[in-house]
Amino acid sequence: MSTTRSAMDASAPAGQRRVAAEVGPLPTSHPSVLANLPVTAAADGPSTASFIDPTVVIRNVRAITIGAKVYIGPFANVSARRGATIAIGNSSNVQDNVAIRAVGRDGGVVIGDQAILAHNASVIGPATIGAPGGAAAFVGFNAVIDGATVQPGAMVSSLARVAPGIVIPTGMKVKPGMDIRTQAEAEQESLGKVEPVTSGDIQFMNDVIHVNETLAAGYSAQAIESPRSVRGIGPNPPAPTFNPISHTPTLAGTPTTAPRFHNRIIGDVRMANFPRQLHRVMGRGDSIRADEASPFLVGSIARMSNRVTVHGLEHSDLILGDRDAFGFHSVIHGGSDSGQNPEETTVVGDRVRVGAWAVVFRSTIGDRVRIGRYAYVDGSTLAPGTVVPRGAIIVNNQFLGTVEWV
Secondary structure, three states, X not given: OOOOOOOEOOOOOOOOOOEOOOOOEEXXXXXXXXXXXXXXXXXXXXXXXXXXXXXXXXXXXXXXXXXXXXXXXXXXXXXXXXXXXXXXXOOOEEOOOOEEEEEOOOOOEEEOEOEEEOOOOEEEOOEEEOEOOXXXXXXXXXXXXXXXXXXXXXXXXXXOEEOOOOEEOOOEEEOOOOEEOOHHHHHOHHHOOEEEOOHHHHHHHHHHHHHHHHHHHHHHHHHHHOHHHHOOEEOOOOEOOOEOOOOOOEEOOEEOOEOOOOOEEEXXXXXXXXXXXXXXXXXXXXXXXXXXXXXXXXOOOOEEOOOOEEEEOOOOOEEEOOOOEXXXXXXXXXXXXXXXXXXXXXXXXXXXXXXXXXXXXXXXXXXXXXXXXXOEEEOOEEOOOOEEOOOEEEEOOEEEEEOOOO
C-alpha cells in the first residue's frame, strides 16, 4: 500500500489534532486517511476520490483507513485509541456531526461498503455497520450504535439505540426511538421494536449513496481547484442530477464567502442575519448545508447551540422562520413529506424552540411550537403553539410513544 506522509495541525489541542490538508496519489482500496481534503485514487482523480471536510476531527490517523468514493461531512469525529482501528469501506458516508469512537484492541469499528451514517449518529466500538462488498446499511439521525452490529441490508431509524452485543439482521429495520437490548427484540416483529425493510427503504438507501458519492467527487474537484472554497461559508459543488448550479450563501442580502468562519454554511442558503450576528448567535460545530436540497430560506436566528445540523433530501427545499432557537445536537432536515396530501416540504415557523437532540424531518412546524429534548417529528404538521413533550415520537401526525433510552 502506497501512502504519503501526514502532517498534524499544531494549532489544535493536544490529543485532538486535525490532519493537515494534503492530497496524494493513493490506491482505491482502503487507503490510509491522510488529509482533511480529498484522498484521491491514483488513476482516476476526483471521480473516485474520498472527501473529508476540513472541519473533521481525526484522532490517530495511522489506525484509520477509508475506501474510494467516501464522503465525510462537516464536524464528524473519527477517533481510534489505545490499539483500536477504524475502517470505512467504499461508497460509504459519514455525515455531519457523526461520532465514531473506537478504544482498545477489542474495540475496533468496521464501516463496510455502502454504509450510511446519517447526521449526528454515534457509533461506539466494537461495532460493525454493513460489510465489505455487502448491501447498503443505514444508521439514522441521532441514533446510537453502542457495541453492536448492523448487518448489510439492515436499518436503524432515528433516535434508536442498539445495545452492546446485539445484531440487527439483514432485512430488519429498528423503529424510531427504540432501545434494542435483547436479540429477540432485534429479530421478532411481535415485540414491536423492528419491522421489515421495504423496497422503498432500499431505494432510499441507494439514493443516499448516489448523492454522497456525487458530493465526494464534487467537493474533491472543488478543493483541488480552490482549497479555501471548502471551508467556512462557501459554495456547493455542482451536482448535475440534483443540484446542478454552484451557489454562494447570501447573508443579509449579500453573497458571502468566509473561509475562516467557525461553522459551515454551504450553497444556496439565504439568511437574514449579518455575519457579525452569526458569530454571536451560533455555537460550534454547526452545519447548514444546501448542497443537496436547496434553497434554504433562513430567518433571523435567535440561537443555535453546538453541533446542530441543517440539511435536506434532493429535490426539496427548506424554510426556517424568524427568532427560532435550536438546541444542542439537534437535526432539522428537509424532504418531501409523504404523509401530507398535497406533499409539503419542511417549514419551521417563527419563534420555534427545538430541544437538544431533537429531530425534525420533512414536517411543517407552526409558529411558537416547543419541541422537547430527544423528540422526533417526521412527516407531520404541528399547529401553532403546540408543545411536543420530551422524547415524543410523532410520525405522520400520529403519536407513537417516546424514545425509550433517554
